[in-house]
Amino acid sequence: MTQRGWDELDVLFVSGDAYIDHPAFGTTLLARLLEAEGLQVGILAQPDWRDPEAFKVMGRPRLFAAISAGSMDSMVNHYTAAKKVRNNDAYTPGGRAGARPNRAVIAYSAAIKGAFKGLPTVIGGIEASLRRLAHYDYWDNKVRRSMLVDSKADLLLFGMAESALSELVERMLAGETIDSITDLRGTAYLAKASPDDAIELPTYEEVTKSTDAYNRAFRLASEQNNPFSGKALFQPHGDRLVVVNPPAMPLTEEQLDRIYALPFTKLPHPLYKEPIPAYGQIKFSITSHRGCCGGCAFCAITHHQGKTIQSRSEKSLHEELDRLSRHPEFRGTITDVGGPTANMYGMHCNDPQAQTVCRRESCLYPQICKNLDTNDKPAVALLRKLRSHPTVKHLFVASGVRFDLLNRQPDYFADLIKYHVGGLLKVAPESTSPKVTKIMRKPGPQVFEQFLQRFREQSLELGKNQAVVPYFISSHPGCTLDDMIDVALFLRENNLRVEQVQEFTPTPGSLATCIYHTGRDPFTGDAVHVPLNATERRRQKALLLWHLPESRKDVIDSLRQSGREELIGRLTNDQKLSIGKPSRPPKQRAERKQKR
Numbered sequence: 001m002t003q004r005g006w007d008e009l010d011v012l013f014v015s016g017d018a019y020i021d022h023p024a025f026g027t028t029l030l031a032r033l034l035e036a037e038g039l040q041v042g043i044l045a046q047p048d049w050r051d052p053e054a055f056k057v058m059g060r061p062r063l064f065a066a067i068s069a070g071s072m073d074s075m076v077n078h079y080t081a082a083k084k085v086r087n088n089d090a091y092t093p094g095g096r097a098g099a100r101p102n103r104a105v106i107a108y109s110a111a112i113k114g115a116f117k118g119l120p121t122v123i124g125g126i127e128a129s130l131r132r133l134a135h136y137d138y139w140d141n142k143v144r145r146s147m148l149v150d151s152k153a154d155l156l157l158f159g160m161a162e163s164a165l166s167e168l169v170e171r172m173l174a175g176e177t178i179d180s181i182t183d184l185r186g187t188a189y190l191a192k193a194s195p196d197d198a199i200e201l202p203t204y205e206e207v208t209k210s211t212d213a214y215n216r217a218f219r220l221a222s223e224q225n226n227p228f229s230g231k232a233l234f235q236p237h238g239d240r241l242v243v244v245n246p247p248a249m250p251l252t253e254e255q256l257d258r259i260y261a262l263p264f265t266k267l268p269h270p271l272y273k274e275p276i277p278a279y280g281q282i283k284f285s286i287t288s289h290r291g292c293c294g295g296c297a298f299c300a301i302t303h304h305q306g307k308t309i310q311s312r313s314e315k316s317l318h319e320e321l322d323r324l325s326r327h328p329e330f331r332g333t334i335t336d337v338g339g340p341t342a343n344m345y346g347m348h349c350n351d352p353q354a355q356t357v358c359r360r361e362s363c364l365y366p367q368i369c370k371n372l373d374t375n376d377k378p379a380v381a382l383l384r385k386l387r388s389h390p391t392v393k394h395l396f397v398a399s400g401v402r403f404d405l406l407n408r409q410p411d412y413f414a415d416l417i418k419y420h421v422g423g424l425l426k427v428a429p430e431s432t433s434p435k436v437t438k439i440m441r442k443p444g445p446q447v448f449e450q451f452l453q454r455f456r457e458q459s460l461e462l463g464k465n466q467a468v469v470p471y472f473i474s475s476h477p478g479c480t481l482d483d484m485i486d487v488a489l490f491l492r493e494n495n496l497r498v499e500q501v502q503e504f505t506p507t508p509g510s511l512a513t514c515i516y517h518t519g520r521d522p523f524t525g526d527a528v529h530v531p532l533n534a535t536e537r538r539r540q541k542a543l544l545l546w547h548l549p550e551s552r553k554d555v556i557d558s559l560r561q562s563g564r565e566e567l568i569g570r571l572t573n574d575q576k577l578s579i580g581k582p583s584r585p586p587k588q589r590a591e592r593k594q595k596r
Contacts, residue, residue, distance in 0.1 A: 088277075289344065
């Protein structure tokens with residue numbers, strides 16, 4: 001500040017992440033954006049929330065403090081699905097845990113309010129964004145209030161927030177007070193009265209007491225996620241209303257290009273002397289687009305980045321590669337070109353009128369929407385342009401692909417296998433049980449099998465030793481031990497070995513979390529089995545890792561519990577343990593369970 005001749009900041013950012021000047025980090029991106037608009041901004045990275053003086057080092061900002069937990073929800077960052085404390089944090093120097101507090105947004109907000117009496121506070125990022133309404137909290141095992149209420153913030157920005165933050169600053173500089181700015185898209189605020197035409201949700205008190213009310217609130221809120229036609233929502237919390245404005249409009253190509261052209265150094269702050277694991281993963285990656293139209297039940301990307309795919313221009317991406325090639329550590333390898341789903345680059349809705357009123361959660365499930373343009377020409381042209389750059393030796397796609405789109409994208413598939421797989425390709429079938437994939441809003445096993453066959457055949461033709469890394473979820477709502485046994489058999493029969501299993505964690509904002517809490521699908525009302533028992537959850541995970549010696553006992557116990565002992569030899573590679581009787585049909589297994 002002294003070197004720049006600044007007496008005070010306009011906006012002070014507080015983040016739970018280490019300070020890395022890279023557009024993959026939301027705080028840095030927003031700070032660079034405000035800087036480009038002429039503001040004086042500072043970043044407090046991982047301040048000690050127990051020390052009031054730690055928040056005063058750059059003085060009181062003129063407008064407000066903008067607070068985020070960082071790139072991850074702090075509770076997900078701190079705890080496993082089994083609620084055990086993690087011993088590392090990829091967003092901290094040295095990978096050490098403990099640099100940010102639990103419920104970081106609330107803790108940082110309290111610290112800022114203690115340091116600067118009366119200073120307006122604005123909260124955002126993934127933690128606040130997905131907790132903007134009353135929500136089920138897995139770690140407390142109860143419904144918590146909107147984070148806006150618990151943090152006592154003046155305004156909550158949800159989603160990616162560039163538009164809302166820029167307009168908020170512009171209006172405050174023009175003399176408006178933060179409590180008078182209640183019409184910004186992508187924001188939530190507390191009020192005494194509801195706006196005209198807003199949709200009323202069941203109250204916090206109602207959703208706390210009734211799972212039916214919780215499901216109704218989730219369904220009503222989901223119906224207003226379309227930024228082109230969604231209405232404001234309000235949810236009473238005691239004598240106050242949490243008002244949630246419609247989502248921000250998707251950014252245009254020109255707007256995205258401008259953001260990613262900002263002068264990011266793509267380096268950690270020079271203060272740090274230890275490596276930051278998350279930086280190592282993304283420093284030579286390029287973000288080509290944002291948003292995801294997949295609508296998977298367990299994922300909250302749609303509720304944060306939106307369903308509309310927002311892509312950068314080929315020129316913008318090529319210019320970023322030019323800058324990246326001058327990075328002092330660049331040796332010719334781009335580790336990733338993609339977004340939430342790599343092969344959605346350039347995809348869009350072909351019918352603007354239909355898009356305006358669309359209420360589908362997913363453009364891909366239960367079948368690919370007829371209005372979705374899945375043309376792979378933009379993505380193919382982009383990859384060919386980037387890999388022809390004179391400094392590039394290798395260019396990989398590591399952010400994962402939707403295999404159910406690849407049969408519509410033959411050129412992308414061919415180039416992907418030939419040039420852009422670093423030996424292993426990440427895909428996420430998540431399950432191969434038709435019943436479970438239906439609840440997940442994912443394609444079933446037949447589509448995955450077709451993809452596997454094509455991938456292996458084309459890799460063989462090219463003489464490449466390549467494999468698929470499949471991601472699966474255990475203990476997802478709807479998944480029983482019988483379902484997971486079928487998945488284990490699928491893996492064995494298709495010569496697939498899962499190295500890591502994502503045990504389902506109910507995170508705020510997702511459909512699967514709503515089902516986990518209520519035991520019912522909020523859209524159909526159907527009852528759904530939810531694996532809550534610790535033994536069942538452990539056994540489901542063991543079945544996905546059936547090939548590991550440490551899984552053997554749980555696999556055997558699962559098969560015996562399900563009356564499928566004849567499969568023991570197949571899933572333990574020990575035929576002596578097989579009983580040899582035929583497996584009961586599903587109906588008989590269900591009848592046996594009912595009797596038991």
